[in-house]
Amino acid sequence: MSRGTSPPGVVTWPRRLASPAQDRSSVVPGTIRNREGAIVAEDHRNPQVALANERTFLAWIRTSLALTATGAAIVALAPPVHRGWLLASGAMFVVLGIVAGAQAWVGWRHTDRDTRAGRGVAPLRIGPYLTAGVIVATVTLLIGAVLA
Amino acid sequence: MTPTHADRQADSGDATSLTALAWRRTALRVAVGAVVATRLLTNEFGGWVVVAGLVGVAIVLVVHASASAAYLRYDRRPRRLSPDQGMARSSIRVAALAGFTVAVGLVGLAWVGLAAAAAT
Structure with a gap:
């Protein structure tokens, strides 16, 4: 599945995240990043x-x-x-x-x-x-x- | 009827708006409670209650502004829930509001205790 597409039942956060113009380098689902962009934790929250x-x-x-x-x-x-x-x-x-x-x-x-x-x-x-x-x-x- | 993808996106936006409104509503209610408590308790506890009330109102206003700024930022510059958002970090807002609410309750309990002592 490519980024930016949501399977049925998955809520995209926030609502404009699905826009192809957005930079998604810091919004990989399931991760929390610090200011430098390094992954610091897994986030399973909906x-x-x-x-x-x-x-x-x-x-x-x-x-x-x-x-x-x-x-x-x-x-x-x-x-x-x-x-x-x-x-x-x-x-x-x-x-x-x-x-x-x-x-x-x-x-x-x-x-x-x-x-x-x-x-x-x-x-x-x-x-x-x-x-x-x-x-x-x-x-x-x-x-x-x-x-x- | 199965919700469409557009419906789910609208729901997400609605949830953000609902949460922002809930923050504002609650913050204003706590501020009103603080003012009423200050008015009620000034005679019994003296002038420092006014100072405590003003500090409480200031905290609540900061929480209000912080929540508004956070959700405005979500709306303007989409990003995932971040663990580091300065004063807009939700855990700080949660702790400040809960702490002040419990403090108001404790002062209220002390006031009831004084009323009980005066009655005996």
Whole structure:
């Protein structure tokens, strides 16, 4: 197969790479080159996967911000809820936000490493725990509302 | 229906645009969060919160500009994903944004802790 032609199912990166006018000396698929042009590593990533990995990271960051803001808002707005339960719920949401922020970086790093090595993406292990945490924090708030 | 080669190229471009927009959207949201947190925490923690907030906003703006520049460069001068792209290197952006987001969370937790201490 000559360079510049893509077999079915292969995404060319970036979109103008297939142009015959481009110099392809530094864009041989499957290699990472340094500034001098020497091959420094094999890169098995599909560009679509790399971009999707970044978007997943950003979605986790937005989730983290939303959870942190929820926790802070619960405490700042002080709804008619028993104070202790209110603070516990707010703290749980903020902690979940911190965990989501950490997961954003860890998940991006692991996926980036695995896809570079040509391995499959590991399943999301923290998802069920985060869901359970949100449920517990919400139930805590509801209990406080009942006790108030 | 099987996608054509042109469809796949369009998808690749869409993915680049979507990712650039996601970076901008998230960076702006983090900046707004930093400003709100600064406003909320200034009374409790003093003036240094303003400095921290300004530093955070500056980091987020750099991340925003870096991401925009990186994807503009991809668009103008096609190249493969490179491990060395200066400030536009995605791992630096990822670490900066994640670090600042976690820092905002930790400050928020400290604020909730202060509220709890004041309540007792």
